[in-house]
Amino acid sequence: DQQVKQNSPSLSVQEGRISILNCDYTNSMFDYFLWYKKYPAEGPTFLISISSIKDKNEDGRFTVFLNKSAKHLSLHIVPSQPGDSAVYFCAASDSGGGADGLTFGKGTHLIIQP
Amino acid sequence: DAGITQSPRHKVTETGTPVTLRCHQTENHRYMYWYRQDPGHGLRLIHYSYGVKDTDKGEVSDGYSVSRSKTEDFLLTLESATSSQTSVYFCAIRDRANTEAFFGQGTRLTVV
16 A cells, blocks of 8 residues: 555656656655655665645755645756756655654656757 | 665575675664665665664565664675565665655665
């Protein structure tokens, strides 16, 4: 039973436009959410996170929005650049679980077209 | 970059043989994790550790064991490798809850 869902396996966006990646979760105990970026043959790298006490967090071109009532978060990349082409994973954790680790979605392959 | 090293980076082994993957960190982080990445499944947690000699099972722990005798090292052992364990394995470290985890470069394991 998937607790973190990324329903779009791939997304194609033109360079310079906005990329919006979506993620849904089912576990209401999740209170910390993260986005990771992964290039082929490399480990995932942390991009941005948000705590459940906030509804928005911004870092340069990257903004994460959290809608707790809908159990939905999204990552906005503006403007999209060729180097943004990668697989993006949404992840969530329950701080009450302590060491339990992150639960990941299956990923969305973002392709930035020139 | 976080100081986390996985070894080996690539390994081919035969069905039924034991295999040990090593994760070494220099960050003194308390929590360490082993994940596997497979097409169509994303990253799934195998085992994790919350301190020396303190470990627990994750979502896909069958066929795997772990040990953590020192803060800096977390070993993942496949007691008798099977073809279904062909995967890319990632180690991750984390300082505390509600922070990001840092990942190693991964180990590509092929069981033939």
